[in-house]
Amino acid sequence: MGAERQPGAPGCVTVPMCEYCTMTSEELETAYASTCVVVPAFNEGRSIASVVHSIKEHMPGATVVVVNDGSHDDTAQRAREAGATVLNLVINLGIGGAVQTGFKFALERGFTFVIQIDGDGQHDPSESRHLIEKLVDGGADIVIGSRWLGRGDYVAARNRRYGMKILESIVSWRAGSRFTDTTSGFRALNRRAIALFSEHYPRDYPEVESIVVAHHYGLTVVEVPVLMKQREHGESSIRGLKSLYFMVRITMGLMLGVVGGESQ
Numbered sequence: 001m002g003a004e005r006q007p008g009a010p011g012c013v014t015v016p017m018c019e020y021c022t023m024t025s026e027e028l029e030t031a032y033a034s035t036c037v038v039v040p041a042f043n044e045g046r047s048i049a050s051v052v053h054s055i056k057e058h059m060p061g062a063t064v065v066v067v068n069d070g071s072h073d074d075t076a077q078r079a080r081e082a083g084a085t086v087l088n089l090v091i092n093l094g095i096g097g098a099v100q101t102g103f104k105f106a107l108e109r110g111f112t113f114v115i116q117i118d119g120d121g122q123h124d125p126s127e128s129r130h131l132i133e134k135l136v137d138g139g140a141d142i143v144i145g146s147r148w149l150g151r152g153d154y155v156a157a158r159n160r161r162y163g164m165k166i167l168e169s170i171v172s173w174r175a176g177s178r179f180t181d182t183t184s185g186f187r188a189l190n191r192r193a194i195a196l197f198s199e200h201y202p203r204d205y206p207e208v209e210s211i212v213v214a215h216h217y218g219l220t221v222v223e224v225p226v227l228m229k230q231r232e233h234g235e236s237s238i239r240g241l242k243s244l245y246f247m248v249r250i251t252m253g254l255m256l257g258v259v260g261g262e263s264q
């Protein structure tokens with residue numbers, strides 16, 4: 001790793017004007033060659049092709065796996081046409097089951113890294129480099145892309161922002177260090193984390209709880225700042241009454257120490 005290399009120096013080509021760039025293109029491509037990009041997708045037919053194309057453009061050499069979570073639309077066909085490997089779940093397992101299917105695939109196929117990217121276009125694959133750099137550094141087992149660490153101007157609905165703040169406090173307390181974006185599904189995992197989550201991964205609303213699970217099993221989880229966009233089409237699964245259920249369910253689980261069905 002060329003940690004002393006200056007931002008914008010030759011070799012830093014993937015993200016122009018990258019402030020945090022320390023790896024050369026060659027180093028990045030080596031990492032991407034052993035990276036499986038796991039994309040959970042439920043009825044994302046309108047956005048999935050552009051998400052896959054963008055991953056292929058910005059993460060050359062990475063293997064793109066779309067986990068089609070029992071969609072009713074043409075998500076699988078569009079993902080395949082765009083060049084992704086598609087894992088079709090015959091019934092809808094929810095985000096946790098979909099993502100864990102991707103982790104199991106990556107573990108069995110011997111990938112060194114997983115990057116998780118939503119199928120709705122919220123995560124910019126060109127930002128993956130910041131996550132992977134932190135993993136290659138060896139400073140973490142799991143790297144979370146946070147939209148609240150000073151890059152970009154992401155705006156969340158007021159109620160969701162309050163909910164996120166509450167979760168931030170509880171997770172930071174349970175995991176012993178500060179987390180600002182516990183619901184972010186933009187993440188990178190090393191092999192240790194892939195192995196853990198292939199075995200133990202929360203089923204419903206997994207992002208928040210999985211931080212505590214990782215901490216419980218002694219893994220290091222850190223955040224890096226990323227730019228995040230709004231969902232391109234359709235609606236988030238966490239809205240209306242569901243978001244209330246989400247908050248109560250997660251808060252109770254975290255406070256009582258029962259996470260992902262296991263006592264912590």
Ligand SMILES: Nc1nc2c(ncn2[C@@H]2O[C@H](COP(=O)(O)OP(=O)(O)O)[C@@H](O)[C@H]2O)c(=O)[nH]1
Nearest residue numbers: 040041042044069094095098118119120236237
């Ligand atoms: N809504 C929903 N999304 C799913 C499901 N399974 C996989 N996903 C995918 O998980 C990702 C995150 O879901 P999303 O509703 O955008 O959650 P949010 O980003 O936290 O608002 C998207 O790429 C979805 O397509 C599911 O059962 N329901």
Ligand SMILES: [Mg+2]
Nearest residue numbers: 118120122231
């Ligand atoms: Mg989303």
